[in-house]
Amino acid sequence: MGRIAYVNGRFVPHGQAVVHIEDRGYQLGDGVYEVWALFGGRLGDAEGHFARLERSLSELRIDMPMSRRALTLVIREAVRRNRVQEGLVYLQVTRGVAPRDHGFPVPPAPPSLVITVSRVDRAAAEARAAKGVGVVTTPENRWGRCDIKTIGLLPNVLAKQKAREAGAMEAWFVDDLGFVTEGASSNAWIVDRDGRLRTRDTNANILRGVTRRTLLDVIGEEGLKVEERPFTADEAVAAKEAFITGAGSLVLPVIAVDGRPVGDGKVGPVAMRLRRLYIERAKATAI
Ligand code: PDD
Numbered sequence: 408m409g410r411i412a413y414v415n416g417r418f419v420p421h422g423q424a425v426v427h428i429e430d431r432g433y434q435l436g437d438g439v440y441e442v443w444a445l446f447g448g449r450l451g452d453a454e455g456h457f458a459r460l461e462r463s464l465s466e467l468r469i470d471m472p473m474s475r476r477a478l479t480l481v482i483r484e485a486v487r488r489n490r491v492q493e494g495l496v497y498l499q500v501t502r503g504v505a506p507r508d509h510g511f512p513v514p515p516a517p518p519s520l521v522i523t524v525s526r527v528d529r530a531a532a533e534a535r536a537a538k539g540v541g542v543v544t545t546p547e548n549r550w551g552r553c554d555i556k557t558i559g560l561l562p563n564v565l566a567k568q569k570a571r572e573a574g575a576m577e578a579w580f581v582d583d584l585g586f587v588t589e590g591a592s593s594n595a596w597i598v599d600r601d602g603r604l605r606t607r608d609t610n611a612n613i614l615r616g617v618t619r620r621t622l623l624d625v626i627g628e629e630g631l632k633v634e635e636r637p638f639t640a641d642e643a644v645a646a647k648e649a650f651i652t653g654a655g656s657l658v659l660p661v662i663a664v665d666g667r668p669v670g671d672g673k674v675g676p677v678a679m680r681l682r683r684l685y686i687e688r689a690k691a692t693a694i
Contacts, residue, residue: 436559438501449693455617539662648675
C-alpha cells in the first residue's frame with residue numbers, strides 16, 4: 408500500500424497530492440508547520456506541538472484550519488491510512504490560495520492544510536545516536552521571529568546544506584556575540600566541565616523546541632543541574648558532551664563542532680541517558 412497524504416479535506420495518494428500554484432505557501436512562504444514524532448503510531452509530545460501550532464498561526468493571524476480536536480482526528484486517520492508506527496507527522500498550514508499580492512487576501516482565503524506521514528527506521532536512528540554526529544557553525548542570518556515555526560526556511564536550508572557538504576549532520580547558528588543560538592532544525596545543548604547542562608534561553612531569537620521543553624522537565628525530575636544560558640562553539644568543544652534535540656533527532660549526541668572533537672570526541676553518558684529517558688517519556692505520554 409502506498410503513502411497517503413491529506414490535502415485540504417481529502418486523503419489522496421502521495422504521488423498525486425498537489426496544491427494550487429497560487430497557494431501563498433508556495434508563492435510567499437506564508438505559512439507555518441509542525442512536526443510530531445510517532446511512537447507506536449501515537450503522537451509524541453502532542454500537546455506541546457499543538458500549542459505551538461496555534462501560537463505560530465495566531466502570531467501570523469492565520470486561522471486554525473479546524474479545531475484542535477478535529478485536527479487530532481484527521482492526523483490520527485492519516486497515520487492509520489499510512490500504517491506507520493515509528494515515524495513523523497508533518498503538518499503545514501498556509502494563508503490559502505489567492506492572487507499573488509504581499510498583503511493578506513481580501514476577503515480572507517480559507518487556510519490550506521497539508522498533512523504527510525513518513526516512516527523512521529528507529530534501529531538506524533539508534534545506531535546513529537550511538538555513533539554521534541558532527542555539526543558545523545554558520546553565522547546567524549535569520550529573521551527576528553524564529554519563535555514562529557514558519558515554512559520560510561531558506562537560511563536553515565543553506566545551513567543544513569553547508570553541514571552536509573562538510574560531512575556533518577547539523578549546522579549551529581552563531582550570533583554576533585559568538586553564542587550558539589540553535590541548530591537548523593534542532594535546539595543545541597552542552598554538558599559543561601562541571602557536569603551542568605546548558606541550552607540557550609527562549610528569550611533569544613530561537614524556536615521554543617517542544618523536545619527541549621519536555622527534556623527540561625525530565626532533567627529537573629532527574630535532579631540534574633541545568634542552566635538556560637548561551638554557550639560559544641569553543642565552550643562546546645571544551646565541554647564534556649554536546650547534543651541536539653528535536654522531533655526528528657529526539658536527543659542526539661554531538662561529537663564534533665567544525666571538525667573539532669567535543670570533550671574526548673566520544674558519545675557521552677549524559678546525552679545517551681537523556682535520549683533513553685526522553686524516548687521513555689514520549690512513549691508513555693504519546694496519544
Ligand atoms: N525542527 N529549532 C529549529 C530551528 C527547528 O526547526 C526545530 C524542529 C527545533 C526543535 O523543535 P522541536 O523539539 O519542537 O521539534 C528547534 C523540525 C523537527 C523540522 O524542521 O523538521
